[in-house]
Amino acid sequence: MSVIAFIPARSGSKSIPEKNIKLFCGRPLIFWSLKALQYSNVDQIVVATDSEDIKRIVDSFAFSKVMVYDRDPSNAQDTSSSESAMLEYINMSTLSDDDVFMLVQATSPFTQKEHFNEGLETLNKHDSVLSCIVAKRFFWREDGVALNYDIDNRPRRQDFQGSLMENGAFYISRVSSIKKSKNRISGSIGLYAMPEYTYIEIDELEDWIIAESIMKKFVLNTKKVDFSKIKIFLSDVDGVLTDAGMYYTENGDEFKKFCTYDGMGLQFLQKTGVKVGILTSEDKALNRRRAKKLGLDFDFHGAKDKLQIVEDLCEKEQISLHEVAYIGDDINCFELLSNVGVAICPNNAVGKIKAIPNIIQLNRNGGEGAVREFVDQILG
Numbered sequence: 001m002s003v004i005a006f007i008p009a010r011s012g013s014k015s016i017p018e019k020n021i022k023l024f025c026g027r028p029l030i031f032w033s034l035k036a037l038q039y040s041n042v043d044q045i046v047v048a049t050d051s052e053d054i055k056r057i058v059d060s061f062a063f064s065k066v067m068v069y070d071r072d073p074s075n076a077q078d079t080s081s082s083e084s085a086m087l088e089y090i091n092m093s094t095l096s097d098d099d100v101f102m103l104v105q106a107t108s109p110f111t112q113k114e115h116f117n118e119g120l121e122t123l124n125k126h127d128s129v130l131s132c133i134v135a136k137r138f139f140w141r142e143d144g145v146a147l148n149y150d151i152d153n154r155p156r157r158q159d160f161q162g163s164l165m166e167n168g169a170f171y172i173s174r175v176s177s178i179k180k181s182k183n184r185i186s187g188s189i190g191l192y193a194m195p196e197y198t199y200i201e202i203d204e205l206e207d208w209i210i211a212e213s214i215m216k217k218f219v220l221n222t223k224k225v226d227f228s229k230i231k232i233f234l235s236d237v238d239g240v241l242t243d244a245g246m247y248y249t250e251n252g253d254e255f256k257k258f259c260t261y262d263g264m265g266l267q268f269l270q271k272t273g274v275k276v277g278i279l280t281s282e283d284k285a286l287n288r289r290r291a292k293k294l295g296l297d298f299d300f301h302g303a304k305d306k307l308q309i310v311e312d313l314c315e316k317e318q319i320s321l322h323e324v325a326y327i328g329d330d331i332n333c334f335e336l337l338s339n340v341g342v343a344i345c346p347n348n349a350v351g352k353i354k355a356i357p358n359i360i361q362l363n364r365n366g367g368e369g370a371v372r373e374f375v376d377q378i379l380g
Contacts, residue, residue: 003100005042008085010076011051015204020106021057025215026357028057032109038063040113048085050076097176103184107202108169119192123172127187131169133199136162164191168201220357227378231323233269237280237287239329243367259367263294265375279303281332306336346370
């Protein structure tokens with residue numbers, strides 16, 4: 001039995017154009033669901049799309065569990081249902097009737113791996129599972145009848161049990177049940193309650209603004225970094241290992257100021273088994289001399305496309321980008337910092353870098369022991 005997560009992501013969206021790949025908290029919206037699923041107990045993640053742009057962006061994440069299914073464009077219209085996309089894929093695939101099939105909606109970016117895992121556990125006692133929240137709000141019918149409370153005994157919110165409301169994050173069933181019912185859920189339905197802040201689904205621009213605020217408050221600000229997964233640590237040079245100053249003598253000789261504390265920190269990391277290196281867009285002899293003196297595992301000079309260099313390095317080392325930590329300070333580091341597992345910047349980094357979601361902003365400036373500060377965080 002396999003567990004398949006299925007994300008329909010069509011190109012058309014009138015209320016929010018290109019919604020699935022529009023930047024949400026610094027990443028394409030669909031990234032957040034894919035990232036959580038990648039580290040969950042699902043075996044395979046299928047993104048069903050009719051868009052080459054969505055396909056290209058999803059592939060760029062390099063998540064090992066993800067595959068893209070080319071959805072029939074005629075089945076990706078405004079009137080097309082998620083069920084039609086599910087059944088199209090199921091009928092075209094070689095899935096077993098016993099396989100578990102989880103419909104995941106990218107418009108619910110708050111869902112974390114533990115939510116998916118606990119939802120799957122709930123399926124053990126039911127035919128299907130849907131995610132919901134406990135809504136402590138009072139609902140009424142149009143004819144003035146209260147649906148979920150006694151108006152003569154209005155409860156206080158803290159005493160009110162509330163009502164269960166779908167939040168649209170995920171729906172789980174078995175392939176055989178979907179084939180039979182033509183529905184995402186059927187039979188005995190279990191409800192998995194998620195935190196109340198996950199109630200919002202992004203359908204309108206107003207939802208987007210609210211959802212980003214919720215994401216930053218409840219998800220991004222509470223994420224704990226797992227430093228144990230770091231296999232490679234790379235650092236920019238100017239503005240990180242140096243103070244970003246360019247010093248010249250009367251004779252025109254150039255020199256830079258490095259911090260010896262950073263060098264010792266890199267050696268400490270190496271002793272723990274983490275490989276270390278520098279990655280700089282400059283190609284200077286003094287940077288090469290510093291790298292040689294430190295005995296680094298890697299030193300990349302004249303790097304124009306830092307992300308591509310690190311992707312190639314990951315392939316060579318047989319690791320993923322999520323096992324790489326990188327510290328940078330300026331806009332030429334933006335793409336790499338936005339894709340590595342752990343992103344770090346010194347206190348003197350430019351605003352665009354500091355705004356990257358989940359980036360660790362250090363207290364020290366470049367050239368003043370910023371790298372050592374980060375190493376001390378890892379080693380405790």
